[in-house]
Each structure stands twice: as structure tokens, then as C-alpha cells.
Amino acid sequence: MSLINTSVDTAIAIAERRSNRVGASVYSGRSRVVLERGYYALKSSTWMVVASGFVEPVIYLLAFGYGIGQFITGSTDGNGNPITYAQYIAPALLATSAMNGAIYDSTWNVFFKMHFGKIYNGMLSTSMGTLDVALGEISWALLRGLAYAIGFMAVVASMGLVPSLWGLLAIPAAVLIAFGFASVGMGVTSYLKNHQQMQWIQLVMLPMFLFSGTFYPLSIYPQFVQWFIQALPLWQAIELIRGLTLGILNLTMLGHVAYFVAMIIGGLFFTTRRLTALFLR
Amino acid sequence: MSIDIANEPKMTWTGAKTIVDPQRSIRRGSLYVAETRIKKMLKWWKSIVAFGLGNPTLYLLSIGIGIGSLVDSSLGPNAIDGVNYLTFLAPALLATAGIQGAMDEVTWPTLEGFVWDRTFFSMNATAITGKQIVNGVMMAAMARCVLQVFLYEMCLLAFGAISWQSVPILLLVCSAAGLGFAAIMLAFSASIKDDDDGMFALVGRFIITPMFMFSGTFYPITSMPIYLQWIGWISPQWHATNLGRAMSYGMPIEPWLLILHWALMLAMAIVGFSWAHRVFDRRLSK
Amino acid sequence: MPKNAHKDSKERHRAVAAKKTKPEAMIIAKGLTKTYGDFKAVDSIDFTVHRGESFGLLGPNGAGKSTTMKMIAATSQRSGGELTILGKDPNSNGPEIRAHLGVVPQQDNLDRELKVWENLMVYGRYFGLPRKWLKVKIEELLEFAQLTEKRNSKTEELSGGMKRRLTIARGLVNEPEILMLDEPTTGLDPQARHILWDRLFRLKEQGVTLVITTHYMDEAEQLCDRLMVMDKGKIMAEGSPAELIKKYSSKEVLEVRFGSANNAQVAKELKGIGTRLEVLPDRILVYAENGEKCLEQIVKKGLHPVTSLVRRSSLEDVFLRLTGRTLVE
Numbered sequence: 001m002s003l004i005n006t007s008v009d010t011a012i013a014i015a016e017r018r019s020n021r022v023g024a025s026v027y028s029g030r031s032r033v034v035l036e037r038g039y040y041a042l043k044s045s046t047w048m049v050v051a052s053g054f055v056e057p058v059i060y061l062l063a064f065g066y067g068i069g070q071f072i073t074g075s076t077d078g079n080g081n082p083i084t085y086a087q088y089i090a091p092a093l094l095a096t097s098a099m100n101g102a103i104y105d106s107t108w109n110v111f112f113k114m115h116f117g118k119i120y121n122g123m124l125s126t127s128m129g130t131l132d133v134a135l136g137e138i139s140w141a142l143l144r145g146l147a148y149a150i151g152f153m154a155v156v157a158s159m160g161l162v163p164s165l166w167g168l169l170a171i172p173a174a175v176l177i178a179f180g181f182a183s184v185g186m187g188v189t190s191y192l193k194n195h196q197q198m199q200w201i202q203l204v205m206l207p208m209f210l211f212s213g214t215f216y217p218l219s220i221y222p223q224f225v226q227w228f229i230q231a232l233p234l235w236q237a238i239e240l241i242r243g244l245t246l247g248i249l250n251l252t253m254l255g256h257v258a259y260f261v262a263m264i265i266g267g268l269f270f271t272t273r274r275l276t277a278l279f280l281r
Numbered sequence: 282m283s284i285d286i287a288n289e290p291k292m293t294w295t296g297a298k299t300i301v302d303p304q305r306s307i308r309r310g311s312l313y314v315a316e317t318r319i320k321k322m323l324k325w326w327k328s329i330v331a332f333g334l335g336n337p338t339l340y341l342l343s344i345g346i347g348i349g350s351l352v353d354s355s356l357g358p359n360a361i362d363g364v365n366y367l368t369f370l371a372p373a374l375l376a377t378a379g380i381q382g383a384m385d386e387v388t389w390p391t392l393e394g395f396v397w398d399r400t401f402f403s404m405n406a407t408a409i410t411g412k413q414i415v416n417g418v419m420m421a422a423m424a425r426c427v428l429q430v431f432l433y434e435m436c437l438l439a440f441g442a443i444s445w446q447s448v449p450i451l452l453l454v455c456s457a458a459g460l461g462f463a464a465i466m467l468a469f470s471a472s473i474k475d476d477d478d479g480m481f482a483l484v485g486r487f488i489i490t491p492m493f494m495f496s497g498t499f500y501p502i503t504s505m506p507i508y509l510q511w512i513g514w515i516s517p518q519w520h521a522t523n524l525g526r527a528m529s530y531g532m533p534i535e536p537w538l539l540i541l542h543w544a545l546m547l548a549m550a551i552v553g554f555s556w557a558h559r560v561f562d563r564r565l566s567k
Numbered sequence: 568m569p570k571n572a573h574k575d576s577k578e579r580h581r582a583v584a585a586k587k588t589k590p591e592a593m594i595i596a597k598g599l600t601k602t603y604g605d606f607k608a609v610d611s612i613d614f615t616v617h618r619g620e621s622f623g624l625l626g627p628n629g630a631g632k633s634t635t636m637k638m639i640a641a642t643s644q645r646s647g648g649e650l651t652i653l654g655k656d657p658n659s660n661g662p663e664i665r666a667h668l669g670v671v672p673q674q675d676n677l678d679r680e681l682k683v684w685e686n687l688m689v690y691g692r693y694f695g696l697p698r699k700w701l702k703v704k705i706e707e708l709l710e711f712a713q714l715t716e717k718r719n720s721k722t723e724e725l726s727g728g729m730k731r732r733l734t735i736a737r738g739l740v741n742e743p744e745i746l747m748l749d750e751p752t753t754g755l756d757p758q759a760r761h762i763l764w765d766r767l768f769r770l771k772e773q774g775v776t777l778v779i780t781t782h783y784m785d786e787a788e789q790l791c792d793r794l795m796v797m798d799k800g801k802i803m804a805e806g807s808p809a810e811l812i813k814k815y816s817s818k819e820v821l822e823v824r825f826g827s828a829n830n831a832q833v834a835k836e837l838k839g840i841g842t843r844l845e846v847l848p849d850r851i852l853v854y855a856e857n858g859e860k861c862l863e864q865i866v867k868k869g870l871h872p873v874t875s876l877v878r879r880s881s882l883e884d885v886f887l888r889l890t891g892r893t894l895v896e
């Protein structure tokens with residue numbers, strides 16, 4: 001058996017093709033391999049765990065939209081037209097589940113891979129760069145996010161909770177939102193050392209979920225609280241998706257989109273730096 | 282250059298025979314386990330207190346007061362049980378705190394003990410038995426449960442959501458719910474195979490969340506379609522909530538139901554413990 | 568060159584040969600340092616590894632071997648000094664340098680979520696190698712690691728030694744120019760160990776550069792052309808195994824035991840016998856040209872060791888001498 005043969009140059013040649021480009025020290029253009037890995041790992045994981053990812057928001061929708069909804073009257077859309085309470089919270093739950101999914105994948109999953117599985121140590125002893133890992137891992141989170149968004153929209157639309165056709169755009173919007181949260185979440189995770197600290201993430205997400213206009217309009221808060229909440233990503237996300245599913249479009253939506261684009265760019269930059277600091281130091 | 286044997290560290294050696302009292306460790310094994318767990322918990326006391334107070338306050342503000350204002354203004358004089366929504370909700374959230382507090386100490390930490398750092402196996406390699414580990418872990422979990430419920434009660438008192446007279450009995454009710462559920466979850470967590478951490482996600486989605494949502498927590502169980510009401514019947518959350526409502530603001534309740542609520546929670550604890558004892562013994566001797 | 572015309576042909580020949588085989592430096596370290604907080608894990612070390620060479624790092628636990636390996640593997644950034652691998656700086660050309668390397672870390676870091684075959688496939692894909700080519704390669708590697716039957720097992724189901732073999736196979740998937748092995752044979756059974764030595768030897772014949780750390784002195788003697796002994800982050804000695812033995816030990820060693828309570832006492836009486844004494848907690852080593860003679864001398868003094876043994880000096884003796892724990896001369 002010969003362990004050396006003619007294609008010995010392959011790995012090297014592949015790496016050298018990139019060597020003079022900008023960012024060669026962190027990026028080798030192979031983040032898709034992380035997706036390949038995800039595919040293999042998925043094959044031998046419990047499919048129910050993956051497939052049932054959108055069950056939680058549906059349960060919330062049933063309990064709040066229809067359960068508490070029975071006791072709530074007088075909900076309106078942005079233009080003052082009456083809507084059901086379920087119609088009011090359905091888009092908020094889609095936005096929240098995009099956030100939760102992205103954060104789950106980019107925090108818990110990444111945390112396990114980092115500290116327990118030592119998977120990034122392996123990846124980064126090859127010619128992969130840290131940006132490859134970050135982008136790949138985040139893309140994987142997005143693929144799942146996309147699948148869940150489609151699943152949730154299918155359920156919600158069949159219940160008649162998406163009155164506008166613009167609602168279709170809520171799916172790509174959910175992916176954008178997930179991208180934003182995932183890129184920041186992964187960077188934050190790299191600072192955390194144990195389960196208890198991981199719970200702190202929850203302490204940021206829970207109030208965002210509870211107060212970002214998910215269940216009732218911001219107008220019940222004093223003005224300065226409203227400003228604060230409007231600066232939070234989940235409020236931006238909910239407004240964007242609610243506008244789409246209820247078919248109330250306006251220019252401020254572009255602002256929400258820009259907010260997430262900024263979050264993505266900042267998050268990726270931050271995550272790559274953190275991964276480099278962690279694994280290549 | 283050589284090893285300085287005059288200064289070699291001396292290792293004293295008396296022998297286990299004389300220094301370990303087997304009878305004593307048989308009697309106190311559970312306490313040793315509880316001690317270890319509580320020490321570990323104390324390392325995180327800040328986050329435990331922060332969560333114990335933070336989580337409920339947030340839910341209270343958002344759902345109790347936020348959604349509550351929508352509900353109260355929609356229902357007007359026809360309020361549920363004739364009390365405001367916050368008062369109606371408080372006992373349910375309290376039960377959740379008890380269950381959650383106990384559960385947090387028996388799920389992931391059990392996986393840790395069996396799989397990640399295998400501390401249960403090293404405990405078992407001393408004179409401590411599997412049953413004692415179960416009992417010790419549960420003691421620690423209940424300490425956390427009681428603490429968490431108590432903190433939550435202080436919080437509810439501050440919001441005027443419960444009366445101070447009901448504090449001790451509510452503490453008892455919610456701890457019973459925590460005990461029953463945690464015992465079952467401990468047995469369940471211990472049955473999860475090494476590489477099946479996804480199981481918790483499933484349990485969360487299909488058991489914990491529905492239990493939280495459909496056990497009369499946010500609205501009376503009777504306003505749900507009948508085919509969903511069974512969820513309440515088997516969930517400690519509903520038993521504790523209903524008892525709690527009766528104790529807190531005097532929700533009318535049949536005496537037989539009162540007894541049944543207590544009985545079911547205790548039955549869960551008994552089943553949970555004996556199941557956990559079996560699973561631990563089996564897994565540790567594998 | 569008329570000036571040199573009178574030089575004898577033999578010398579000229581040697582000069583040419585030297586020029587021809589002038590070794591190419593693969594790894595050059597100058598003042599290489601790694602600090603963790605205030606602690607210097609690697610303290611300003613210099614060394615060079617040439618193409619086709621088999622370079623060994625020896626040293627007690629915590630000497631800084633793995634830290635040095637990680638810096639060479641471009642997975643840990645140095646805190647100071649210079650490091651050039653294949654003419655490039657790992658800080659700025661990490662991915663490119665790693666394409667040339669095969670890394671077997673001290674602790675297996677296999678992907679637990681993947682099966683054996685998938686581990687090799689995905690690792691190869693990380694290098695950007697084509698799937699088709701990898702499929703063939705993986706069969707070879709599985710056979711090499713004797714894991715063909717286990718191809719569809721999860722890595723958790725492998726024994727310790729099997730995991731080790733899989734990690735080694737994984738390090739070969741990109742047919743590296745430099746193979747970095749951190750205690751490769753720890754946990755392997757004797758047979759697997761010999762198979763690995765054989766394979767490594769053949770890789771070396773094919774021009775692969777090996778960098779190895781080990782705690783097995785026989786392994787170091789078998790595999791390494793050149794050794795570097797480290798302790799507390801510093802280099803204690805460097806040279807071929809034979810050179811080191813010659814320089815730091817005698818021809819023979821006499822090992823005598825007097826019972827652990829008596830060794831220290833007896834050692835004082837043995838002063839002057841042999842060239843050097845090493846007092847270990849359980850026995851005394853007497854370094855000498857002729858071990859038997861020393862034993863006779865000891866017996867003549869009226870001392871009767873419980874056991875005695877004369878053997879040839881080995882790397883182990885060099886190791887003990889260079890990295891002994893306390894200085895009592």
C-alpha cells in the first residue's frame with residue numbers, strides 16, 4: 001500500500017490558489033463543507049428532534065392566540081382595522097421562532113461542538129479558516145431556520161392567519177432575521193464556559209420575547225421604554241414580519257432590513273475574530 | 282543531578298479498613314451526594330437567584346400585567362373567577378417555578394453525571410449506592426425548588442398577586458408538584474442513552490411546553506376543547522395550579538378534587554422514585 | 568578552479584555530495600515562545616527541521632512538547648519569536664500551511680456525531696479534496712488503520728486504541744508533507760504499535776517529514792533521526808539518539824536495589840564507584856564503562872543488594888539525567 005501518490009499536490013494546490021487573496025488567513029472558500037458535515041451528522045441523528053422544530057411556536061399560538069384569545073377583544077392591525085388576536089400574534093411568533101432557532105443552533109449546538117465535541121479543533125487543524133467555520137455553521141443554522149419558517153407558515157396560513165399574499169415574503173424575512181441572530185449568537189457563545197452561563201442567553205432572549213410587542217402593542221409603555229424596545233432586534237423582526245403577513249407595507253420596513261444586514265456583518269466579523277482567538281491561539 | 286529522595290513527598294497510608302466506616306457511609310450516602318450537588322449549585326447561586334427572581338418577574342410583567350390589561354379591559358365585570366387576571370395567573374406561575382426549579386437540577390446534571398464527566402460512576406465506585414445517588418440528587422433538587430418558589434412568592438407579594446397568609450401553603454403545594462415531576466424526570470433522564478441528547482429537545486417540545494401551556498395556566502382548563510383537557514389531568518402543573526388557586530384567592534373547589542390533587546402529585550413522586558431507583562441501579566452496574 | 572585543483576578527489580567528492588543533499592529547512596524556529604498568562608509554556612527555543620527528517624521531541628509531562636507541536640501545526644499562535652513553516656509565517660498563512668500538514672493531536676478529537684468512514688470523508692473535504700478521490704483513499708486508510716469492519720460504527724463505539732488509529736489515519740488523508748504526531752502510540756497494543764512504526768518508516772522513505780513526541784524511549788530510538796529533549800519549556804539537549812547516549816550517559820548501567828528505606832543511606836557509601844550515581848526512590852543507578860566490575864566493588868564493601876542488573880545505557884538514562892527533578896550534585 002502506498003500512502004503517497006500522484007495527487008499529493010491536491011490539498012496544497014487547492015490551498016495555494018487562494019493564498020494571495022485578501023483574508024486568506026481566515027478564509028479558504030470552503031464553508032460549504034461544514035454543510036456536508038451537517039448532512040452526515042443529521043443522517044444519524046434523531047429525525048424527530050429536527051423535524052419537530054416548529055412545534056413550539058405552534059403550541060404558543062394555540063395557547064395564546066386561541067386560548068387567551070377567547071378573552072381578548074379589540075385587536076387591530078397598524079391601520080386600525082379589526083383583526084383576531086391570533087392574527088396579531090402569529091407573525092410575532094414566527095419572528096420569535098426564527099430568533100430562537102437561530103440562537104439555539106448558534107449557541108447550544110455551537111457550545112457543544114466547541115467544548116464537548118472538540119469539532120472545531122479538528123476543522124481548524126486542516127486548511128479550513130475560521131471564517132469558513134463561522135459562515136458554514138451559520139448557513140447550517142439558516143437552512144434549518146428556513147425549513148422551520150416554511151413549516152410554521154404552512155400551519156399558520158392554513159388556519160387563515162395570514163390575510164395578505166405579501167405574507168409569502170415573511171419566509172425570506174425570517175431567514176434574514178435568523179442570519180442576524182445566528183451571526184451574533186455564535187460570537188457571544190464563544191465567550192461562555194459552562195451551562196450556567198449559557199442560561200444567561202436565555203435571560204436576554206426571554207424579556208425580548210415577552211416585551212417586544214409580541215402579545216400587545218407597545219403603546220401601553222411610557223415613551224422612553226418604547227424607544228428602548230424599538231432598538232432591540234426582536235422588535236425590528238416582529239414589525240417586519242407583522243407588516244408582511246398583514247399586508248401593511250411601508251418604507252420603515254427597509255429600515256428593519258438594514259438593521260439586520262448590519263447585524264449580520266457585525267456579527268460575522270466579531271465571530272471570526274473570536275474563533276481565531278479561541279482556536280488559533 | 283539526581284532525585285532528592287530525602288525530600289521525596291511522603292505518602293501516608295493507613296488503609297481503607299481503618300479510615301472508612303462502611304456502616305456510616307451506608308447510612309449517610311445520600312447526604313454526601315446531596316452535599317456535593319448543593320456545593321456545585323452554590324457555585325452558581327448568583328444565576329440561580331437571578332433566574333429565580335428574574336424569570337417570574339418578567340412573566341408577571343408581560344403576561345400578568347401586559348396581557349392582563351387586555352384581558353381585564355375585554356372582560357370587564359365578567360372576569361375569570363371574579364378576580365383580576367394577575368391574581369388568577371399568579372398561582373399557576375408559582376407552580377411553574379417549583380417544577381422548573383426542581384427539573385433544572387435533574388435533567389442536564391443527570392446527563393452530566395452519566396455521560397459527560399461520569400461523576401455518578403465515580404460516586405458509585407465508593408461505598409455509595411445508586412439509590413443513594415437518586416435520593417441525594419432529589420434532596421438537592423428539592424432544596425433548589427423550595428428556594429425558587431420562595432423567591433417567587435416574595436416577588437408575587439410585591440406585586441400584590443397573592444396574600445401573605447397563603448405563602449406557606451402555596452410553598453407546600455408547589456414543592457409537591459416539583460417533587461412529583463422531578464422524580465419522574467430524573468428517572469427519565471437517567472434512561473436516556475449516551476448519545477441521545479436530542480431527547481431533551483423532544484421532551485421540551487412535546488411534554489414540558491404543552492404541559493405549561495395547556496394545564497389551565499393562562500386560562501381555565503374548561504375553556505379548552507375537551508380533547509385537550511386530559512393534558513391537565515395528568516400534569517402536576519394543573520394539580521398544583523388548581524390547588525394554588527383554591528388556597529390563594531379561594532377559588533371554589535370540590536373536596537374530593539382537593540384530595541385527588543394531592544394524591545396524584547404524591548403518586549407521581551412514588552412512581553418516579555421507584556423508577557429512578559431501578560434505572561440508576563441498572564445503569565450503574567452495566 | 569585552478570586553486571583547488573590539487574585537492575584530493577575524495578574531499579571534492581564530499582563537498583559535492585554535501586551540496587547536493589543540502590537539506591531544505593521545513594520548519595525553522597527562532598526564540599519561539601508561548602505564554603499562558605504569566606506562565607511560559609515554551610521559553611524561547613530554537614530548532615530547525617529538515618525535509619525528510621524524523622524529528623523527535625522528548626520531555627517530562629508539562630515540558631511544552633504539545634504546545635510546541637500546536638504552534639507548528641498552525642493551530643496555536645506563538646507569543647513571541649519567529650516561526651517559519653515551508654517558508655511561510657503561520658500567523659498570516661494558517662490555512663495554506665495546514666494544507667501541507669497532517670496532525671495527530673495528543674487527545675483524539677474525532678467527530679462524535681459522525682461514523683468512522685464519514686470522519687475520514689469530512690476531514691478530507693475540509694482540505695477541499697474531491698469526493699471521488701477520497702473514496703479510494705479512505706479504503707486505503709481504513710485498511711491501514713485496520714478499521715475496515717468498523718467503517719459504519721460511531722466513533723463512540725470504538726475502543727481507545729481504535730480511536731487512536733482512526734485519528735492517525737485521518738491525519739494522513741491529505742497525504743501531508745509534514746506529519747505531526749503527538750504521542751501517536753499511546754494506547755496502542757504492541758502489534759498496532761509495530762505496524763505504525765513500519766508505516767511511518769515507509770512514509771519517511773517516501774520523503775515525508777515526521778515530527779513526533781513520545782514518552783517511549785524505544786520508539787524515539789526506532790523512529791527519530793534527531794531528538795530534542797525539552798524541560799520546563801527549554802531545550803536541554805539535541806542530537807541523534809546515539810550522540811545523546813554517548814554524551815550524557817556511560818556505556819553500561821548497573822541497577823541495584825537495597826529496599827526503598829535504605830537506598831539513600833547506601834548511596835552515600837557508594838560514592839566513587841562508577842562515573843556517576845543516580846539515586847531513584849526504588850533503586851540506585853551506577854553509570855560505568857563496566858557494570859560487572861562495579862558490582863564486584865559494591866559487594867567487596869560488604870553491601871549486598873536485594874537485586875542487581877547490568878544493562879546497556881539507553882535513551883532512558885539520558886532522559887533521567889537531563890530532566891531529573893531536583894539538583895543534588
Ligand SMILES: Nc1ncnc2c1ncn2[C@@H]1O[C@H](COP(=O)(O)OP(=O)(O)OP(=O)(O)O)[C@@H](O)[C@H]1O
Pocket residue numbers: 603608626627628629630631632633634635673
Ligand atoms: N491552554 C492552556 N492554558 C494554560 N496553560 C496551558 C495550556 N496548555 C498547556 N498549558 C501549560 O503549558 C505547559 C506545557 O504543556 P504541554 O501540553 O505543552 O506539555 P507536554 O510537554 O505536552 O506534556 P505531556 O507530556 O504531559 O503531554 C503545562 O504546564 C501546561 O499546564
Ligand SMILES: [Mg+2]
Pocket residue numbers: 632633634673749
Ligand atoms: Mg503533550
